[in-house]
Amino acid sequence: MTYTVDLAVEVEQALTELSDDDRQEVMELIAGALVDPNSWPAPDGWSWALRAGPRLWMVFTADLDGIEVISLGEIDVALQAA
Template sequence: MELIAEVLVDPNSWPAPGGWVWTLRTGPRLWIMFTAYLDGIEVISIGEIDALVQTA
């Protein structure tokens, strides 16, 4: 939840609004992929870094 809150309160890190341009932010254990619109963000995907490393 901390990573999601960090993304929400930092609009300077959002991609340009209005499309499928996305941004990937990572934390110590999670990653979040999201896109931005004029009125906020839409989360596309959230995952655990441990799970990503195990499947790679």
């Protein structure tokens, strides 16, 4: 089965602004979501799912052939320490 990952324009722009390590983490989050279709929200709906790594998070929705990354961001280290 072939999967499609559709990145929203804002996400594509954010990826270009990330460091190499952060960009790698986002790619790992995407790969992790793709290999675990049971974590996908219902395809073609308004549902979304959240995946988080050590430094970054991403919100995505599902289509019949893959996922669409809606948003991504950095986890606030100050909040983690609290």
